[in-house]
Amino acid sequence: GHPAPPLELRPRRSRMGMGRALALAAALLLCGGTAGFDAHKMKKCADNAFCKRHRGYADAPGASPEARGGAYVATAASLELDGAGARLLVESARHKVPLELTISALPGGMTARVRLREAEPLHPRFEAPYVLVESGTTTAPLALLVKDTDGVTFALGGKDVGQVRVDFSPLRVRFFAPAVSPGTEPVEVVTLNARGLLEYEHYRKRPPPTAAAAEKVDEEGTEEGGEQAKPEGEADTDEELVWEESFQSHKDTRPRGPSSIGLDLELPGFSHVFGLPERATSFNLKNTRPSAQPASHEPYAEPYRLYNLDVFEYVTDSPFGLYGAVPLLIAHSAQRSAAVFWSNPSEMYVDVLRAPRDPVGALGGGDDTTTQTHWIVESGIVDLFVLLGPTPRAITRQFTSLTGTPFLPAVWSLGYHQCRWNYNDEADVKDIDSHFEELDFPFDVLWLDIEHTDGKRYFTWDARKFSAPAKMTEALAERGHKLVVIIDPHIKVDNNYPVYSEAKRLGYFVRTHSNETFEGWCWPGTSSYLDFLQPEVRTYWADRLQLANYSGSTHHTHVWNDMNEPSVFNGPEVTMQKDSLHALGSVEHRDVHNMYGHLQTIATMNGLLQRENLGPAGSQRGRAFILTRSFFAGTQRTAAVWTGDNMGKWDHLGASVPMLLTLSLSGITFCGADVGGFFFNPEVELLERWYQAGAYQPFFRAHAHIETKRREPWLFGEPHLSRMRESVRERYRILPYIYTLFAEAALDGTPVMRPLWFEFPGDGGTLGEEASFLLGPALLVRVVAEAGITSVAVRLPGPESLPWYDAHTLALAGHGGATPTLAAPAERIPVLQRGGTIIPRRERLRRASSQMALDPYTLVVAPDALGEATGELYVDDGTSHGYEDKEFGWRALRLSGGRLACTAHAGRPAGAPDAAAKVRALGAFVERVVLLGVRSPPVRVTVVLGGGAAIELGFTHDVAAQVLVVRKPGVPINGDWVLTVH
Numbered sequence: 001g002h003p004a005p006p007l008e009l010r011p012r013r014s015r016m017g018m019g020r021a022l023a024l025a026a027a028l029l030l031c032g033g034t035a036g037f038d039a040h041k042m043k044k045c046a047d048n049a050f051c052k053r054h055r056g057y058a059d060a061p062g063a064s065p066e067a068r069g070g071a072y073v074a075t076a077a078s079l080e081l082d083g084a085g086a087r088l089l090v091e092s093a094r095h096k097v098p099l100e101l102t103i104s105a106l107p108g109g110m111t112a113r114v115r116l117r118e119a120e121p122l123h124p125r126f127e128a129p130y131v132l133v134e135s136g137t138t139t140a141p142l143a144l145l146v147k148d149t150d151g152v153t154f155a156l157g158g159k160d161v162g163q164v165r166v167d168f169s170p171l172r173v174r175f176f177a178p179a180v181s182p183g184t185e186p187v188e189v190v191t192l193n194a195r196g197l198l199e200y201e202h203y204r205k206r207p208p209p210t211a212a213a214a215e216k217v218d219e220e221g222t223e224e225g226g227e228q229a230k231p232e233g234e235a236d237t238d239e240e241l242v243w244e245e246s247f248q249s250h251k252d253t254r255p256r257g258p259s260s261i262g263l264d265l266e267l268p269g270f271s272h273v274f275g276l277p278e279r280a281t282s283f284n285l286k287n288t289r290p291s292a293q294p295a296s297h298e299p300y301a302e303p304y305r306l307y308n309l310d311v312f313e314y315v316t317d318s319p320f321g322l323y324g325a326v327p328l329l330i331a332h333s334a335q336r337s338a339a340v341f342w343s344n345p346s347e348m349y350v351d352v353l354r355a356p357r358d359p360v361g362a363l364g365g366g367d368d369t370t371t372q373t374h375w376i377v378e379s380g381i382v383d384l385f386v387l388l389g390p391t392p393r394a395i396t397r398q399f400t401s402l403t404g405t406p407f408l409p410a411v412w413s414l415g416y417h418q419c420r421w422n423y424n425d426e427a428d429v430k431d432i433d434s435h436f437e438e439l440d441f442p443f444d445v446l447w448l449d450i451e452h453t454d455g456k457r458y459f460t461w462d463a464r465k466f467s468a469p470a471k472m473t474e475a476l477a478e479r480g481h482k483l484v485v486i487i488d489p490h491i492k493v494d495n496n497y498p499v500y501s502e503a504k505r506l507g508y509f510v511r512t513h514s515n516e517t518f519e520g521w522c523w524p525g526t527s528s529y530l531d532f533l534q535p536e537v538r539t540y541w542a543d544r545l546q547l548a549n550y551s552g553s554t555h556h557t558h559v560w561n562d563m564n565e566p567s568v569f570n571g572p573e574v575t576m577q578k579d580s581l582h583a584l585g586s587v588e589h590r591d592v593h594n595m596y597g598h599l600q601t602i603a604t605m606n607g608l609l610q611r612e613n614l615g616p617a618g619s620q621r622g623r624a625f626i627l628t629r630s631f632f633a634g635t636q637r638t639a640a641v642w643t644g645d646n647m648g649k650w651d652h653l654g655a656s657v658p659m660l661l662t663l664s665l666s667g668i669t670f671c672g673a674d675v676g677g678f679f680f681n682p683e684v685e686l687l688e689r690w691y692q693a694g695a696y697q698p699f700f701r702a703h704a705h706i707e708t709k710r711r712e713p714w715l716f717g718e719p720h721l722s723r724m725r726e727s728v729r730e731r732y733r734i735l736p737y738i739y740t741l742f743a744e745a746a747l748d749g750t751p752v753m754r755p756l757w758f759e760f761p762g763d764g765g766t767l768g769e770e771a772s773f774l775l776g777p778a779l780l781v782r783v784v785a786e787a788g789i790t791s792v793a794v795r796l797p798g799p800e801s802l803p804w805y806d807a808h809t810l811a812l813a814g815h816g817g818a819t820p821t822l823a824a825p826a827e828r829i830p831v832l833q834r835g836g837t838i839i840p841r842r843e844r845l846r847r848a849s850s851q852m853a854l855d856p857y858t859l860v861v862a863p864d865a866l867g868e869a870t871g872e873l874y875v876d877d878g879t880s881h882g883y884e885d886k887e888f889g890w891r892a893l894r895l896s897g898g899r900l901a902c903t904a905h906a907g908r909p910a911g912a913p914d915a916a917a918k919v920r921a922l923g924a925f926v927e928r929v930v931l932l933g934v935r936s937p938p939v940r941v942t943v944v945l946g947g948g949a950a951i952e953l954g955f956t957h958d959v960a961a962q963v964l965v966v967r968k969p970g971v972p973i974n975g976d977w978v979l980t981v982h
Helices: 017-030 047-058 066-070 212-222 392-403 428-440 468-476 498-506 535-544 589-611 650-665 683-693 720-733 735-748
Strands: 073-076 080-082 085-092 099-105 111-118 145-146 153-154 161-169 172-177 187-192 246-248 250-253 261-268 274-276 304-306 328-332 337-342 346-355 369-377 381-388 417-418 446-447 484-488 490-492 521-524 525-529 557-561 626-627 639-644 700-702 772-775 779-783 791-792 803-806 811-813 821-823 831-835 838-841 857-862 870-873 889-896 897-902 925-932 941-945 951-958 964-971 977-980
Touching: 047 346, 047 369, 073 099, 073 779, 111 392, 187 337, 250 261, 250 346, 274 650, 274 897, 328 392, 381 392, 392 650, 392 735, 417 720, 417 772, 428 446, 428 857, 468 484, 490 498, 498 525, 498 535, 521 589, 535 589, 650 683, 650 772, 683 700, 720 735, 735 772, 735 838, 735 870, 831 838, 831 857, 838 889, 857 870, 964 977
Parallel strands: 417 446, 417 700, 446 484, 484 557, 557 626, 626 639, 838 870, 857 925
Antiparallel strands: 073 085, 080 085, 085 099, 099 111, 111 381, 145 153, 153 161, 161 172, 172 187, 187 261, 246 250, 261 369, 274 328, 304 346, 328 337, 337 381, 346 369, 490 525, 521 525, 772 779, 779 831, 791 821, 803 811, 803 831, 838 857, 870 889, 889 897, 897 977, 925 964, 941 951, 941 977, 951 964
16 A cells, blocks of 8 residues: 655655656645644544534534424325335425435345435436445335324335334434334334434525625635634525635635535444444444443544545544445444445545433333434435344345445465565565475465556556566466556556556546546656546456556456555545546536545456456456455455555554454455554564464455565564464465355355354443454454563353364363453464364465365364354365356255264355366365364264265374364265264
């Protein structure tokens, strides 16, 4: 990642001419580069007139639009009901501009969609495309339950489904989860406009300025922050709305007037809320308003901001938004889960406040707290989805049914990635590869940053440093490795650079508010930015990735999309002016900002898929890999995400856990943090601890800034090299388990990395846990993020009967509900296997994951209190799209009554009958079964394959460790067999 840097951090190896370098330096000074995060260079709520105005409505009793005579009222006579949902006209006495309220149900009866739009807008308001998938737009008929003078109640489909109640005056929309048991009432979990904060600013024609306003503009120019004479929060007349506003030296025009929307959403019975990535804050979101409820922390002074920015050296414990945005808020209690998602990519702020719950409502269960939230967006429409759960797993499935499930990555992309800004040349690449080989240190991917290009012209190579890039890449591929190169969205202004000149001729760049080609500063100097909102531009970008157009690339070359917030060094807050124009001038950048990077990854994925379709025949084409820094809801369909430009400090290692958990719950399951931190030189103990944590996180990449010391593991000598290498080796041993988790995510959106309460939703003691996480259902990982620690307390989730085993020693570590102190020596962090699970492993160590494809499996079986365990294993060739033609196997493993059975997984999709013949990896066999918690040695162990005869197997038993190891069962993982301990 590359923030807008201070001058002292500019790359010393740049080939930029002195004049251009000085010009770039001046631009960087304009964008305020300093050593560390510079908050005053970024906007706060009070610096945005729309946020200041809406937040003012919640500042005091009587300040809300409703309390000041602006209540929204639904017209009962306007109700229409058909297969697409219910429609009502809504008006406010203040605005008298009719709005259309549409409520629809999605299949399954546990998700509702609410849209609120101007019935007859002066101009069309932007509605975000490319976010929802087909299943997210499919509706199911509502069932009318009650209609009276006060409102109307619908069921979201048939039996045992959610309900929605619309109160006409004042407008309230209340959502109910199904009754938890027969004879009880549905439970209210979300209320829209409970506090009367709904305010919908409509497009309008600009009135002539009042004399006072004109005089003020003449004297001072546009007012910074934009508010005028009335008390804060009031905007009763058009003249008081802000049509232009400035921030520092940048001016933002609004030719159609302010178009912001504010609304409040209340979550009764919930005191724990999560989501709203991306930011480095606590997992359970803190209050942003003072609360009467007891709290363990001071509230933030600012709301949570969702506005994608290139943030330099971001700080931890902050509500400030970072590189990506997913407007999803998840609420969880020991009784149930619910969530809200607002599909809107404009700038957004969200306030969070816990308040005492109405005692009457508390009869429905849940906490004695209500979480009040206030959502404020700059433009667009209300397109809100309410997810009724009732479990965490149901929430993630419901959300990804809207925005799409993650892509199934190639196995190699789940291995270890080695990256740096920058590996200097082909000799450097060869040296890095050779060191890994000589030291038996596995890795799968080597990365090249911006210095590999010809003067920061993407899709090119520096011919002095990389004279034969295709040959270099093929040499890596011969050892089982891939190459990832950076391709940013800013295109150098250079008429001799075909990517620029052709795009300029075709009109493919974003334009200024005065309809000129937008130009801003970034790494190449003066740059223009492609308008990925246009389908033709995405096609143009995809074409650039074809082998015929991208000289030096191969089928083993993959892509890193960075700086795509978009980053503009001399722009407001280091990004693009909001009044810039997309889609031939029909859409302002303010409408689309948070999905700019999302659109780029769509174009990149299209290009890589097109490239592979032109490569090896049929379904055997290779899978693509993309890493992106900026993202929006739905980006999981195309790219992995990392947490951007973190620092090599202990608090950033600690912050990576809640950051990645938040991303994981928000659909972005393929996520990681730069191991070691991007900035600074981490002490070796911190680096070791980061490798130990990263080995169990979904995306595993070491990366570092150009001005840091080289930190490849072998540079630290022993014992540090061995510690880091062992962490990476353990990652490769559990790749079969990790790959199965990614297959599950691709199937239904279940995250790979999970909070403890995801698997134990009724265990309230897990809700505050921030240092531990689950990798899938079976492994609990406790990160060590403090120096000098050799033991840590670990809260074990689940009932008292649930055993947890040390995944390193295989010994019993404790039981659910306990908080034992566990060893955390320098060599490892605590990792525990849950009783009742089976983990597939591959113990033979290779240089890369591709070399392990035929290696046999070891099954580690950890019984629960009843002596039972389950597991699963997904297997395909790991690289191609053959799985789309059902060339895979999905196996179920079950231990019960001393019998371990392997069968086709009845609860998962079935592979083709001849899959074993098509997918060579399915021929791998089981070479070892390790059973934990076995107190005494068995009499004998046998295995039966299919309908054959029982074969007696050898075994060893460790009485002290209570571990039984069954040697060489020799049964294929794709076959049906039963292993019996007699």
